[in-house]
Amino acid sequence: MSEGKERLQKVIANSGVTSRRKAETLIVEGKVQVNGKTVKELGTKVSPNDEIVVEGVPLEKEEPVHYLLYKPRGVISSVKDDKGRKVVTDFLPEVEERIYPVGRLDYDTSGLIVLTNDGDFAQSLMHPKHELDKVYVAKLKGIPSKEQLRQLTKGVYSDGDKLKAIRQKLLSADRQKGTSIVELVLHEGKNRQVRRMFEALGFKVDKLKREQYGFLTTEGLQPGEARKLTPYEVKRLRNMSEQNVN
Structure with missing residues (x-):
């Protein structure tokens, strides 16, 4: 009966709304509805036909995208800031998908940060067992x-x-x-x-x-510049994290 179904938090993360960990928090806090009913159980599985609403916004499936940003100093590793400071997504205004940073760099720290709407990819990079x-x-x-x-x-x-x-x-x-x-x-x-x-x-x-x-560097990028990760880079990062966890 559960064939074709996936855990709710995974579906939310894969839609590009947020990371899987944050999706779990939203579920527990009662901010997710499935077919008009609030769901708070993390083990809930949903099918592709179920209607999912997260914080009042209907879920739409996005194609996964992956970017590398050379974050300047004085920028928040978030998609929004209540103090009006610059955030990492400000440097990718042309990206229509709902991307978010994988992990974080401190406000005063510059350097590489990955942004994506791919929840599984983000989870694989962030898990400490994966040892990137x-x-x-x-x-x-x-x-x-x-x-x-x-x-x-x-x-x-x-x-x-x-x-x-x-x-x-x-x-x-x-x-x-x-x-x-x-x-x-x-x-x-x-x-x-x-x-x-x-x-x-x-x-x-x-x-x-x-x-x-991992193997990614700032080569070819100036602070504030970003580029798309190639399919090869995405696959290599996935493979690295899977090998390290086994």
Whole structure:
């Protein structure tokens, strides 16, 4: 009887409205109706013929699209901001689909961020088990010692969280100015993680950029510029995340 049916949160995510995690929250909060009835059960399955309404807006199936944006500093990783600040979707005004960012970059952090309306794709990239490399380059006030750098891969504590890098490298040090540039590779993506890690060691981050996401880089893009991911890139990212989780 359930042949051809899919979980409600997956259908919502695949429509491009929001991520699957956010879709689950909307369901639990009673903001989703199926065939005129409010549904709060996460296990609910729906068919292609069911009429789904999310926050008063009927669901329409969109073709999946995938974009790469070089986010400038001073931009919110969201589709809207109640303070009127610039958001990542402002840089893709020509995109008609309801895209949203996969994960987030802090307001003062620049670099690569993926935007999509493909819920399964977003879920596969965001899950920490999938272990996609995220490469950050930080300009610091101060110069960390070799032992302090090693501590970043052992793990540091901040606000009760244990935060750790997969790899670290001192790229340069200016002893006259008392500054340094350090590269970190993370698999996690906790709030302000890189800044918090350096703060735990007593260093302030002056500038921070995410230079690489999986195999994607900023090559060919200036801050504020975006491009479509190729079908090959999308497939490769899917394959990478599936291999890492197995």
